[in-house]
Each structure stands twice: as C-alpha cells, then as structure tokens.
Amino acid sequence: MQQSNEDMPTAQTAPQPAATSNMSSEGSASPTRGTAPSSPDQPLAATGWGPLRIGMSVAEVVAALGPDSNSGAVGGPDPEACDQFHPARAPEGLLVMIEDGKLTRISLIDGATLRTDRGLGVGDSKAKVVSTYGASADETPHKYEAAPAVYVTVWKAGGGTGDYVQNAAARGIVYEIGANGRVQAIHAGGPSIQYVEGCA
Numbered sequence: 001m002q003q004s005n006e007d008m009p010t011a012q013t014a015p016q017p018a019a020t021s022n023m024s025s026e027g028s029a030s031p032t033r034g035t036a037p038s039s040p041d042q043p044l045a046a047t048g049w050g051p052l053r054i055g056m057s058v059a060e061v062v063a064a065l066g067p068d069s070n071s072g073a074v075g076g077p078d079p080e081a082c083d084q085f086h087p088a089r090a091p092e093g094l095l096v097m098i099e100d101g102k103l104t105r106i107s108l109i110d111g112a113t114l115r116t117d118r119g120l121g122v123g124d125s126k127a128k129v130v131s132t133y134g135a136s137a138d139e140t141p142h143k144y145e146a147a148p149a150v151y152v153t154v155w156k157a158g159g160g161t162g163d164y165v166q167n168a169a170a171r172g173i174v175y176e177i178g179a180n181g182r183v184q185a186i187h188a189g190g191p192s193i194q195y196v197e198g199c200a
Contacts (some may be wrong), residue, residue, distance in 0.1 A: 030182070046172050052106060054103055054106070054171060056105060083097070093111035097189070104191075112186075120175065121183065139153075168190060171188075171189065172193055173190075
C-alpha cells in the first residue's frame with residue numbers, strides 16, 4: 001500500500017433497486033429507498049459507510065455506488081471468490097471487498113479524505129489512534145514492515161484479541177500503521193479486515 005504524503009470485478013450484475021440505509025455515528029442503520037450516494041463527510045464505521053452495509057450483495061453495492069471504476073483490474077487471485085475494487089461513484093480512496101457475492105470489507109487507502117466514526121483518517125498518527133481507543137485497541141506486528149509499523153485492531157462486535165477471528169458476525173476496524181508511524185490504510189467490516197494483502 002502506498003503511504004500518505006500528508007503529515008506524517010466481481011462478477012458484476014446489473015444494478016437492481018435496493019434499499020439503502022444511512023448510518024448514525026453509533027453504526028445503527030435506518031433504511032431509506034432511492035437515496036443519492038452519501039455525503040463524503042459521513043463516517044466509516046465497523047458496519048459500513050453511507051449506503052453500504054457489511055453483508056449486502058454485490059448487486060446492492062453496484063446499485064448504491066456503481067460498478068468497478070476499473071473493470072480491467074483484478075482485485076484478487078480468484079475474482080469470483082474474492083475481489084476488491086473502487087466503485088465508480090465512491091469517494092476517492094474507498095475500496096470495497098466482495099467475497100462470495102457479499103460485501104465483507106470497506107477500505108480507505110492513500111488519497112482518502114473520509115474519516116472513521118471516531119474521527120480518524122489516513123495519515124493520522126499511531127499515537128492518536130491508540131489514545132482514541134485506549135484499552136480496546138489491540139496491536140499486532142506488521143507482516144511486511146519493521147516497527148513502529150503495526151496493525152491496530154478494534155472489534156465492535158464478535159471479535160477478540162490475539163487469535164484470528166472467524167466469526168462471520170464480527171465487526172471491527174483495523175488501522176494499518178506504516179513504518180513512519182502513521183495510518184496508511186483503514187479496513188472496516190467482518191473477519192476480512194484481518195487480511196494483510198488484498199484477499200489474503
């Protein structure tokens with residue numbers, strides 16, 4: 001993943017009418033129909049962002065934010081099983097992960113200006129992330145970079161600390177901290193937030 005310069009296809013189906021929902025800062029959803037794409041200032045939460053909800057179908061994702069903006073790119077080794085892409089109408093730096101036809105993860109990468117429901121974003125310091133969450137933040141070593149690079153994981157539901165979480169109902173957020181001590185990516189959703197390299 002590229003680091004911030006700041007301080008610091010799926011098998012696509014035709015768009016179908018789908019209920020979308022707006023999320024409060026607590027992550028609760030209130031259904032609406034035919035809503036325009038969400039304002040970029042809505043926060044990313046463990047359960048989703050704007051019209052996106054973890055667990056929704058790929059058809060619902062496409063209806064909400066459009067198809068893959070770069071349909072020629074392959075986001076995973078087996079796109080039918082797992083794919084990651086930027087929907088055409090999504091804010092810059094937002095990627096969705098689709099596994100077996102369902103949305104399992106939303107990521108913010110370099111260029112993203114969205115923030116989480118705790119006010120954190122790409123480019124923020126590790127110290128800010130850890131102080132925001134306190135004891136609920138679990139740090140694990142980064143797979144590819146030396147310290148201070150780490151993954152800071154916060155489970156909102158169904159998660160734990162230490163072991164790999166497999167509970168499909170688990171929801172959380174991972175802040176990927178680079179060697180410069182700053183957030184280089186944020187992943188929100190189910191167990192796939194633990195993947196360290198795309199779909200793996």
